[in-house]
Amino acid sequence: MNGKPDWTGRLLEVEVGPVAHGGHCVARYEGRVVFVRHALPGEVVVAEVTEDGGGGFCRADAVEVRTAAPGRVAPPCPLADMARGRDRCGGCDWQHASGETQRELKSAVVTEQLKRIAGIDLPVRVRELPGGLLRWRTRARVAVDRGGRAGFRAHRSHRVVPAEDCPITVAEAIQDVTSRRWRPGSEVEVAADSADQVHVTAHDRRRGGRRVSRQVRGSGVAHEEAAGRTWELAAQGFWQVHVAAADTFAAVVSRMAAAPEGGVAWDLYGGVGLFAAGLAEQVGPTGSVLLVESSRRAVEDAVSNLRDLPQVEFRAGTAEDVVRDEGLPSPDVVVLDPPRKGAGREVAEAVCAHRPSRIVHVACDPAALARDVGLFVEGGYRLVEIEAFDAFPMTHHVECIALLERVDQP
Known part of the structure; x- marks a missing residue:
């Protein structure tokens, strides 16, 4: 015996505290932190401990609500019903919360992660996408x-x-x-x-x-319509899963990027070219856009999708490898849409070394966004704006698009 507590299977009556990143809320019991799923801030619930590593915290699922929060609703999916206990689907985190409550919780998480990780105090409001809470996932x-x-x-x-x-x-x-x-x-x-x-x-x-x-x-081979263009791509390749996301994100990225005519733009983690198309229109035929993507199939699809835009150059490779190329022309603007883990220090420092006027960062994880934003701030940039969208209703995921500008520019 190591002397550490193991509460697995215990039922705890707890008062639920604030939301935390990851689809749960924070409660305390006998001096330990309890991360409670299927609860809402301010509620009193009975929670069954599902995991306990014996340290300062354990994980639990709410199995009974003693005092409900105003934002609680009946889950529309039977697999999210509290009566199922541990036999619940793990795909959704917030089916028991109204749409407005879900967006409030996500807003709180993004705001808290920015402050805790990047030291930036900027209230963020998560906006609804068209289509409602159901039947959005393609x-x-x-x-x-x-x-x-x-x-x-x-x-x-x-x-x-x-x-x-x-x-x-x-x-x-x-x-x-x-x-x-x-x-x-x-x-x-x-x-x-x-x-x-x-x-x-x-x-x-x-x-x-x-x-x-x-x-x-x-x-x-999937056929998509977004940003005023028709797209063809591998059906199992990357495309935004929300029916309204591609159009919305392309418009916001183009607005924030504001690439100058005749200028240079980079589109890192560029996929099949959704953001590169808007950048190419902004820089025009005398400018250039560099699209970098690690998936060779996605690059092939991007070449086909953007064949009418000769100002776009394509590189198949990781962003880490490509940005180390000293022969690259320095960009006026850089757009990044990295995977969930974020871009990381190597890419962020390489981007900052090229001193673009603007950086547009697209992120589906608030913690990764905050880490990357903090790195850009270290590199001489300031966070100007964040637009956040509830692109994954019923889950804890949220999409954010951040604009950073170089501090020393006129």
């Missing part, structure tokens, strides 16, 4: 249990919770998958595009851990 990954039933994993677990539907996912994208049996232990990716085509790809794990993918439905 892409999803579904797990398959040992019986061949499709579903979603429980929170912080590999266990599959079988599902018939997912109310945040567009109906035509999910019901065809959940209504049939699959190879046990496989995963299924589904994507519904702007042309009303559904693409389904199964990923099977064979002996020796080898992954075999097969196209089950659709051509595997």
Whole structure:
């Protein structure tokens, strides 16, 4: 025995405190921190401890509400019902909160992360995207249990919770998958595009851990409409999952970037070219845009999508590798849309060394955003503006677009 407490399975009555990053709220019990899911600030709940490593905190799920907060609502999905206990789907964090409450919680998280990590006191308001809280998700990954039933994993677990539907996912994208049996232990990716085509790809794990993918439905090439253009890309490649996100984000990035005519712009982690298209229009035929993307298939799609914009140059490689190229022309503006972990110090320092007038940072994780913003501030920039969007309703995720400007420019 190591003498550390193990409360796993215990029921604790706690008064719920503030929201924290990650889809839970903070409570305290007998001097320890309890991270409680499926609760809201100000509530009194009975929480069952689900994980306890014996340190200063443990994790728990609310299983009974003694005093409810005004923003609590009945979850629209039966897999999020409190009566299911640990057998709840782990995909959604806030189905028990109204839309307004969800956005308030996310606003608080973004504001707190900026202050705690980057030392920036800037209140942030998360805005709603068109379409409401349900049927917004066009892409999803579904797990398959040992019986061949499709579903979603429980929170912080590999266990599959079988599902018939997912109310945040567009109906035509999910019901065809959940209504049939699959190879046990496989995963299924589904994507519904702007042309009303559904693409389904199964990923099977064979002996020796080898992954075999097969196209089950659709051509595997998605057709999207956004930013006044038509896009073709691998159906399982990266595209914004919210039906209204691509248009909205492209407009905000272009406004913040304001690349000068004849200027130079970088689009790091550029995907299939959504942001590069707007930058190319701004710099015009006498300017240049460098699109950097690590996925070779995405670069191939970007070349095809932007073939009418010869001012765009494409580099297949990691941002870390490309920005070290001393022969690159220094940009007037840099747009970054890194993965969830953020850009990191190496990329941030390389960008700052080129001294662009503006940096536009797109982030889907508030903590990663705050870390990157802090690095840019160290490098001589100031945070001017943040626009935040509830691009992932019912979950704790939030999309932020930040504008930074060089401090020493006129």
